[in-house]
Amino acid sequence: MIVNLKRVMLLLVLVQIAVAASAWRVDFEVADYMDSIANKKLTWVLNPIEITFSSLNKATTSSLNFGKGNTITIKSSQGCRINTVFIYYDESSSALTEGAVEGSSFYDGTKTQDNYTRWKQQKANSVTEETLTNTTNNTVQINKITVSYYVPGPTFTPPAGKYSGAQTVTISTPWEGTIYYTTDGTEPSKKSTAYEGPISVSESMTIKATLRDPQSMTYSDTITAVYEIVEKTSMDVTMDEVVAGSVEAGTEVMVTDTLVGVQLVQYGEQNLVVARDLHEEEVTIPEGMTDYMRELAKKQTTAWNRNRWLLLDLGKDIDERDIVGHKITGVTGILTDVTNPTIQLTAAPVSGDEITTSTNHYILANFNDAYQNGTGTVTAGNESHNFYFVTPTPCEIATIHWAQWNASTKTFTIPTGGQNNAYNLEGTLTVDDNYNTSNLSDGVYTFDALVLRAPATTSAPAVTSTTAQPTAAPHRASATSSYNVYILGTLSSATSITDVITRATPTELYLDLQGRTLRSPILPCLRITHHPDGHTTKTLLR
Numbered sequence: 425m426i427v428n429l430k431r432v433m434l435l436l437v438l439v440q441i442a443v444a445a446s447a448w449r450v451d452f453e454v455a456d457y458m459d460s461i462a463n464k465k466l467t468w469v470l471n472p473i474e475i476t477f478s479s480l481n482k483a484t485t486s487s488l489n490f491g492k493g494n495t496i497t498i499k500s501s502q503g504c505r506i507n508t509v510f511i512y513y514d515e516s517s518s519a520l521t522e523g524a525v526e527g528s529s530f531y532d533g534t535k536t537q538d539n540y541t542r543w544k545q546q547k548a549n550s551v552t553e554e555t556l557t558n559t560t561n562n563t564v565q566i567n568k569i570t571v572s573y574y575v576p577g578p579t580f581t582p583p584a585g586k587y588s589g590a591q592t593v594t595i596s597t598p599w600e601g602t603i604y605y606t607t608d609g610t611e612p613s614k615k616s617t618a619y620e621g622p623i624s625v626s627e628s629m630t631i632k633a634t635l636r637d638p639q640s641m642t643y644s645d646t647i648t649a650v651y652e653i654v655e656k657t658s659m660d661v662t663m664d665e666v667v668a669g670s671v672e673a674g675t676e677v678m679v680t681d682t683l684v685g686v687q688l689v690q691y692g693e694q695n696l697v698v699a700r701d702l703h704e705e706e707v708t709i710p711e712g713m714t715d716y717m718r719e720l721a722k723k724q725t726t727a728w729n730r731n732r733w734l735l736l737d738l739g740k741d742i743d744e745r746d747i748v749g750h751k752i753t754g755v756t757g758i759l760t761d762v763t764n765p766t767i768q769l770t771a772a773p774v775s776g777d778e779i780t781t782s783t784n785h786y787i788l789a790n791f792n793d794a795y796q797n798g799t800g801t802v803t804a805g806n807e808s809h810n811f812y813f814v815t816p817t818p819c820e821i822a823t824i825h826w827a828q829w830n831a832s833t834k835t836f837t838i839p840t841g842g843q844n845n846a847y848n849l850e851g852t853l854t855v856d857d858n859y860n861t862s863n864l865s866d867g868v869y870t871f872d873a874l875v876l877r878a879p880a881t882t883s884a885p886a887v888t889s890t891t892a893q894p895t896a897a898p899h900r901a902s903a904t905s906s907y908n909v910y911i912l913g914t915l916s917s918a919t920s921i922t923d924v925i926t927r928a929t930p931t932e933l934y935l936d937l938q939g940r941t942l943r944s945p946i947l948p949c950l951r952i953t954h955h956p957d958g959h960t961t962k963t964l965l966r
Contacts, residue, residue: 448504448572448573448574448575448637448640448642449570449571449572449573449640450470450473450570450571450573451568451569451570452468452470452475452568452569452570452571453567453568454486454487454488454566454567454568455485455486455567458482458485458486461480461482461488462482464480465480466478466479466480470571471501471502472500472501472502472504472573472575473498473499473500473504473506473571473573474498474499474500474501475496475497475498475569475571476496476497476499477494477495477496478493478494478495478496478497479494483565484565486567487565487566487567488565488566489563489564489565489566490511490558490563490564490565490566491558491563492558492559492560492561492562492563493557493558493559494557494558495555495556495557495558496511496555496556496569497553497554497555497556498553498554498555498556498571499552499553500552500553500573501552502575502576502598503575503576504552504573504574504575504576505551505552505573505574506551506552506553506554506571506572506573507571507572507573507574508570508571508572509554509556509569509570509571510568510569510570510571511556511566511568511569512566512567512568512569512570574644574645575599575635575644575645576644576645577597577633577634577635577644577645577646577647578595578596578597578603578619578633578634578635578644578647579595579596579597579647580593580594580595580631580633580647580649581593581594581595581596583649584648584649584650584651585651585652586652586654587651587652587653587654588653588654588655588658588676588770589653589770589771590624590625590626590653591624591625591651591653592622592623592624592625593622593623593624593625593631593649593651594622594623595619595623595631595633597635597644599635599637599644600637600638601635601636601637601638601644602614602618602619602635602636602638603618603619603633603634603635603636604616604617604618604619604633604634604635604636605617605619605623605631605632605633605634606631606632607623607629607630607631609630609632610632611632611634611646612632612633612634612646613634613636613643614636619633625651625653626653627653628650628651628652628653629650629651629653630648630649630650630651631648631649631651632646632647632648632649633646633647633649634646634647658676658677658678658756659671659675659676659677659678660677660678660680661677661678661679661680662679662680662681663679663681663683663701663703663732663734664732666679666732666734666759666765666767667732667733667734667765667817667818669762669763671759671762672759672762673759673760673761673762674758674759674760675758675759676756676757676758676759676770677756677757677758677759677767678754678755678756679734679755679756679767681701681702682701682702682751682752682753682776683699683700683701683702683734683751683752683753683755683773684699684700684701684702684750684751684752684779684781685697685698685699685736685744685747685748685749685750685752686698686699686700686748686781686821687748687821687912688744688748689735689874689910689912691735691858691874691910692858694737695737695738695739695740695744696735696736696737696738696766697735697736697738697744697747697748698733698735698736698819698821698874699733699734699735699736699747699752699755700731700732700733700734700781700820701731701732702731702751703730703731703732704729705729705730706727706728706729706730707727707728707730707814709812710812712810713810713811713812714810714811714812724784724785726782728784728814729784730817731817731820732817733765733817733818733819733820733821734765734766734767734819735761735764735765735766735767735819736755736757736766736767736769736773737757737760737766737767737768737769738769739768739769742769742771742772743772746772746775747772747773747775749778749779749780750775750776750777750778750779751775751776751777751779752773752774752775752776753773753774753776754771754773754774755767755769755773756769756770756771756773757769757770757771758770763818763877764818764819764876764877765818765819766819783821783822783823783872784814784816784820784822784823785822785823785824785825786814786816786822786823786824786825787813787824787825787826787827787838787849787851788824788826788827788836788837788838788851788852788853789811789813789838789849789850789851790813790814790815790816790851791816791851791852791853791907792813792850792851792852793906794850795811795813795849795850795851796813796814796815811847811849816875816907817875818875818876818877819874819875819876820874820875821872821873821874821875821912822872822873822875823870823871823872824853824870824871824872824873824909825870826838826839826868826870827853827868827869827870827871828866828867828868828869829864829865829866829867829868829869830866831861831864831865831866834854834855834861835852835853835854835855836852836853836854836855836869836909837851837852837853838850838851839868853907853908853909854878854907854908854909855908855909855910855911856874856876856908856909856910857908858910859909859910859911864915867917868917869915869916869917870915870916871911871912871913871914871915871916872911872912872913873909873910873911873912874909874910874912875907875909876907876908876909876910877906877907877908878906878907878908932951932952932953933951933952933953934946934949934950934951934952935949935950935952936949936950937949937950945965947965947966948964948965948966949964949965950962950963950964950965951963951964951965
C-alpha cells in the first residue's frame with residue numbers, strides 16, 4: 425500500500441548477471457513496523473533480504489527521517505542477488521539533489537509513469553550487499569523500501585557431465601514456484617514442460633530449467649545442464665593387477681574376481697565398503713622362525729590369510745545392504761586411488777550368497793618395515809630370536825593388539841620394558857587424519873582398524889618472500905612404518921600384552937624352604953610364577 429501517492433522515488437539499479445532472469449521482490453512498509461521501530465530495532469529480515477538502518481528517527485506515524493550521514497544497508501542471502509532498491513519518500517520533505525546518495529547520478533526532468541523522479545546508480549554486476557548513504561544536508565521522510573532480487577536457478581542431480589550409462593536426473597529448488605524445463609535447447613518459460621518428477625537421460629541431452637514465481641510471475645536464472653552419455657568401455661582387471669598398481673588411476677575397470685563386502689566405513693565424507701577377494705593363500709612360516717602371534721601370544725589361532733583388499737566408494741545412490749556380508753560380482757567403476765586401491769562405483773555390483781569373514785591379528789611390530797616378512801632378528805640378553813611378522817595388506821581390516829597411545833606425539837607404540845616385552849620389539853603407528861583422536865587417552869589398547877598405506881615422506885617447499893610456510897608438510901606414518909590406521913568401532917583398554925592377547929593370568933606355586941608344596945604362602949617361602957608367554961619367575965617371600 426502506498427501511503428502518499430505524491431512521492432518522489434529514489435531508484436538504485438544493479439545490472440543482472442544471469443541471462444533470462446527476472447526479479448522477486450519484498451516490501452518494507454514503515455507504517456507496518458512502527459512498534460519495533462519504537463523499540464529501537466535497527467535490522468529487519470524479510471527473507472532472503474535484510475534491511476539495516478544506521479539510526480532511527482521517526483518523522484510521522486508512517487515515515488522515518490533519512491538525514492545527512494544516515495545509511496541504509498541491504499543484504500541478500502541464500503545465493504540471491506540484489507537487483508533494484510526503491511526508496512519512496514514524501515514530496516513535501518526536502519528534495520534530494522544530485523549527489524544526495526553517494527555514487528548516484530541524477531536524471532533531471534525524467535519522470536516515471538506515476539510522476540516519480542528517478543535516481544539511478546550503475547553497477548558492474550548484481551550484488552549481495554549495498555549501502556545507501558545520504559551525503560547532503562537534506563532530510564527526507566521515508567515511507568517505504570522495495571527491494572527486488574534474483575533467486576538462483578534450480579539444481580541438477582547428478583550434475584552435468586560425461587557419463588558411461590543412462591542417468592536419472594532430478595531438478596530441485598528451495599524456493600516456492602514451478603520449475604519449467606526444455607530439452608531442445610530453447611529457453612524455458614511457462615509454456616514449457618512443468619517439472620513433475622525425475623527425467624530419464626539415456627542419450628546425450630541438454631536440459632535448461634528455470635523457476636517461476638506464481639505471485640510475481642517472474643523467473644529465476646536459467647540453468648543449463650549438458651549430459652553426455654558415452655559408450656561404456658571398461659577394462660577387465662583382476663585383483664592381482666589392482667593391488668600390484670599396474671592399473672592407472674582414472675581408468676574405468678571391471679573386476680573379474682568374486683569379492684566379499686566386509687564392512688561399511690564412514691571415511692570423511694565418503695561411504696566406503698571394505699571388500700576382499702576369496703583368495704585362500706595362507707602364509708607359510710619359514711623354517712627356523714617363530715610366528716609371534718601364534719606361538720607366543722596364542723591369538724592368531726588360524727593360518728594367516730593373504731586376501732587382496734580394496735575400497736568401494738558407494739557415492740550417494742548405491743545401497744550397501746546387498747553388498748556388506750555378501751559375495752559380489754561385476755564390480756565396475758573408476759579406479760581413483762592406486763596406493764590404497766579404491767574404486768568409485770558407477771553401478772551396483774551383483775549381490776550373491778551371504779558370507780562371514782574373520783580378521784588377521786597383528787601387533788605394531790608387523791607394521792615395522794625392518795621386521796616385515798622375517799627380515800628382522802630380535803636379541804634379548806644373550807639370545808637371538810628370528811620372529812616372523814606378516815606384512816599387513818593395504819585396505820585390510822585387521823585386529824591390532826598391544827598398542828600404547830601417546831597423546832603428546834599422537835602415535836601408537838609397543839609398550840617397552842618388563843616381561844611383556846622381553847624381546848624388545850619395536851613398532852610405531854600413526855592414526856589416519858580422518859579419525860578424531862580426541863577420545864584417546866594415554867594407555868594400551870586393542871582395536872579393529874582399516875589399514876592404509878601412508879603417503880611417502882616429502883620435504884616441505886622452501887620458504888621465500890613470495891611463498892607462505894605450509895600449515896602441514898606431507899608426512900609418512902613414522903620413521904619405521906609406512907602405514908596409517910583408521911580405527912573402527914570401540915577400543916578396548918588393556919595394560920599388558922598378556923592381558924590384551926591371551927586374556928590369561930599367571931599361575932603361582934608356593935614352596936617352603938625345604939622344597940615342599942604349600943597350599944597358601946607361609947613365610948618365609950618361595951613363589952614360582954608361570955607366565956602365559958612361557959617364562960618363569962622365582963621370588964623369595966619373607
